[in-house]
Amino acid sequence: MTDMHPPVLRLSHICRSFGPVKAVNDVSLEIRRGEVVGLIGENGAGKSTLLKILAGIERPDSGEMQLNGCPVQFRGPRDALRAGVGVVHQEQSLFTNLTIAENIDQHSSARSGLERAGLQDWGRINREAARALAKIGVRLSPTTRVGDLSFIDRQMVEIARAVCIDPGQGATPLVILDEPTAVLEAAETQILEREIRKLRDFASVIFVSHRLDEIMRICDRVIVMRSGRLATNKPISDVTKDDLFRAMVDGDHQPVVRRSSPATRTPVLEARGLSRGGAFSEISFSVRPGQILALVGSNGSGCEALMRCVYGAEAVDGGQILVDGRAVRRWSIRKAIAAGLAYVPAERKTEGMIAGLAATRNIALTHPGEGAAGPFLRPGRMARVAQGWFDRLEVRPNDIHAPLIQFSGGNQQKVVLAKWLNAPALKVLLLDHPLRGLDVGAGAIVNRQIRAACAAGAAVVLIPDTIEEALELADDILVLRDGRHSACHDLAGGGAPSIQEIVAEMV
Amino acid sequence: MSSFARHRIPDGSAQSARLVPPERWRAALRHAPLGMILSIVVLAVVFTWANPRFGSVENLQNLLYQVAVPLIVVVGTTMVIQMGSIDLSVQGVMGASGMAWILMSPNSRLAVDFGPWAWVAALALGLGLGLLAGIVHARLKVPSFVVTLGTWYIGLGIGVLLYGNGMLPSLTSETLARWPTRLTLGVPNAFWLAAAALGLGLLVMNYTRLGRGILAIGNNETIAGAMGLPVASIKIMAFAVAGLLSALAGILATMQLGSGSPDIGSGQLFTVIPAAVIAGTALSGGEGGVVRSALGVFLLILLNNGLVLAGVDPDFQSGIFGAILVVAIIAVSWPLRGRLKVAK
């Protein structure tokens, strides 16, 4: 259709450098009313910087930005918000100890008489929040504490916050969703997709994701960034997944080949009739060296809790855990580690790493190996071990002494994985959403390491992000429904089930 | 389609946080300090059993009287802790304000009586010390731990200067000296004053932009800044309010003792900060609340009072106090314990 209105967003020759690095290099683009534009690119391609410029956090070195036809210059996040640019951050930016209404209100500039007197006008805040929530068709009580919400609901709150602004007559709000699906379960992702389609009616959307199939499904147009530049800017109907992949990594997509079935050996880890009140009951499984078992289930199926119990991080109410065929009493994390178990948690930042500590120290944390002699650390050896992993896993930046918090999510995950792969006698690798929030390149490296560990004789228990991931990697799939055993597939032996079959077993 | 489906097909009703009434009740209960209340009730029952006088009206009035000073202090301390900062200056501010107040009220050292102006001056002194701490902390980005350690000693220093080498100033006005103990509706005035402070705290934390800003900063200061909240002003205000409340507590403590001393706040810091923490106010900020902290103060004071009434041998009192406290804390934090939760 022909559009009489000026584009919602027009960027002309935007540049932003950090020292010698051109993070955003001469980017020009337009986004029209009601358009959903996918933005993809590997970590470090310049997406984040571009988003920060749009959100008023960074200022461009040169170039012009127009919103709804008017040139704008943001001096801070508030300016961007007032101009109608709402960002749903990758790292959620809600105050978890405040109510939904208050979080939505942080953006709005309406001020009543009460508020000018320094008081909280709960009536106005709740009313406006209810209106914003209704606008996107979400039924949440504005007085609920955000900390009590699930991730998807928190994202709904962020979206409501983004659209509650009224940038002025005839102007269209621009909602930026920065990897919203990274932390969502599959079912929640569907809800989000539906919400995004609804947003079209009154807003334009920039949707950032690492998952190409999501982009293909949701977006009207896709922009690929690579090395700070626009590599592709095409309607979605004109591209295929492979095109996008090539545009991102500037190389060929190498699909992973299914491995042959591992030799039948005695199970290294076996769970018998594990139960935990409210989470799962009577779950049994076993893994042999070299075998990959995927635990699949919808949110609340108990997969995560099961894995945590197997690692000893949560207590089980019943059942047994056997290591090398022997039952272990009073299972705990220490015993699990001693038995050669490793656990890569989904909550990487809070449970998987010590953010302020250097990468070297993080790698040496659990199994210092030659990095320590008795109670003493040997920094030189430790650094050599870390450098080895950095090279093998292509961690960027290649600085083993930088605190881990300074690395991007994908690179953090590599370090977390290295910490466990460093174990001298790694027997079982427990992976809870190992690819969550990782870009394609980092994901491939992590997958390669998982396979290498398998080939070296480790067993893997995996909770994948998607069913495809399970089908691609696993030898066996255990499907859980509402905490109970639903189905079990031996992919190597009995042939692969279809996605539809697995979905049917999940619900 | 290649994504997970879900047993409840999303049609708008399947989203996870629909709060139907029973769930809303559960959510409310989750944030209620049940463990705290339970601990207090259990202790009260045990102490009454040990000595029936524990439950007497006289002792309840005694408890309310004793709880008043730390209760006033803990309101301000909690606000600051909820912001993710800490205020160590309470004892110094109490000393300075208490001395300032008594020297301007009818006292045995100086023949003066400034009446209400004594209150204004003493409270202003506390407010000033709080402002100073807040400004240095917020504007010069000095950690609050260090700044308030400094204002603690500044306050103590002011108290010592006012105290000088002369006679211990004691209140000569019978009306003022008796005011804290006098009963209004069966409750000592000291407690009414504390209740007013608590009410003020609740009002600030729940019904003002300041209070909600404090919570936002405590939850995530970076986001608060990015959202355009006036972070520095809110911090300064919070410390000012805390200073004001410490000053009020200093005046009340001086009145209760009947004489002035720079050490009037002695021991309060280690009542109020543990009280707040026991009650679930995280030192990292964001969580807890003034009502919880108030219950924490009640717990500590009640524990001490109960042990005396139960006639526990002084040699064992500290040990038993600690042991009961640990058990009570376990009860309080039981609902909060989570998987792999790191406690520091």
Next chain:
Amino acid sequence: MCEKTAHLPLNRTRRALGMTVMAAALATGLGLGSASAQELSPDEWVMVVSVINTTNPYMISNIEGAKALADHLGLPLEVVNSNNSSQEGISNIMAILASGRKPIMFVNTVSSSDAPTIVDAVGRAGGYVTIWWNKPDDYKPWNVGDHFVAFQKHPGVSSGRCGAQAIAGALDGEGEVVLLPGVQDSTTSQTRVAGFRAEIAENFPGITILEERPSNWDPQIAARNAQDLIVKYGDQIDAVWSADDAMQIGAMQAFENAGLLNQVKFASDGLYPKTLEDIQSGRGNNAIVGETFHRGYMASAVGLYTAYLAATGEIVPSELPEDKRESLFDLSCVTPDNIGDYLQYDEPGAPAAFVDRLVESGPWDVAPMPLVGGGVEVLPGS
């Protein structure tokens, strides 16, 4: 038992002048060298008064006494405030010792265990120190050296006995008492409590001790404990004994608030100005019946002067009898009847007057606190 020290051979490292002075001292029977006082140079020597804090009236008085003596002797004075912390006290003392001048020091130790550290440091700096109130019992000056001139205190047992006599007298030998000791593990508090209990047990069978509640020398804690005890015993309580006046001030306020002040008697230690005022005004139907008298300025002046004499060489610590190195000084029992005798010591200028008499008659024989004994205080009945 401890070895005799009075006849140590003279082969210690002494300067010629010291030898002369010592000979003179021996000649005058271990008394004071009369005319041979050596002037100490203010460039070389510094007086140091180290107190636990600067908010307690007793500590402030300690400082006043040191000032008066330093003025009299023409030496500079440094004040060390420990802020109630051993660590802080010790590091502040170290800082002063590092200045290069030799210290003549009075230390009111925060805790007993501080004494050896401080004494060693003073020794290394070439100075002389007197410790007041707290030191480990088996840490004897004569085993340490001349730089640890003396340990001095008022006997706590006498203080407790004074209070017990006053209370028993006021109650006519019949009644029930509660006790408010100080910090529970403080020797000072323990000896005072032991003295009180011994006096009651030995002489006043009609007096019952209901309970003791340690109140940390803190008026507010004392007030709180007193309130709790009032709830517990009601008007059963006839008298309250506190280990010092600060706690008594809190306790009296609690009884006054409960409307019981007129029926209860109080006794304590220290005769704080506030207490003096209450006795004189007859507060609470003459509620205060007994006190002990000692002053912080006297303690610091006596302590510093003893160290000063060692520094000038007028006394040789190793030549002194043990009771002059681990000394107990008299403590006066004060009652409302004899209180008039003690008012002079709180007049303005009293510290200076006391210092004059001190320099005249020496540290062991100055009214109202002559030396009355020595050694570790023996607890009655233990």
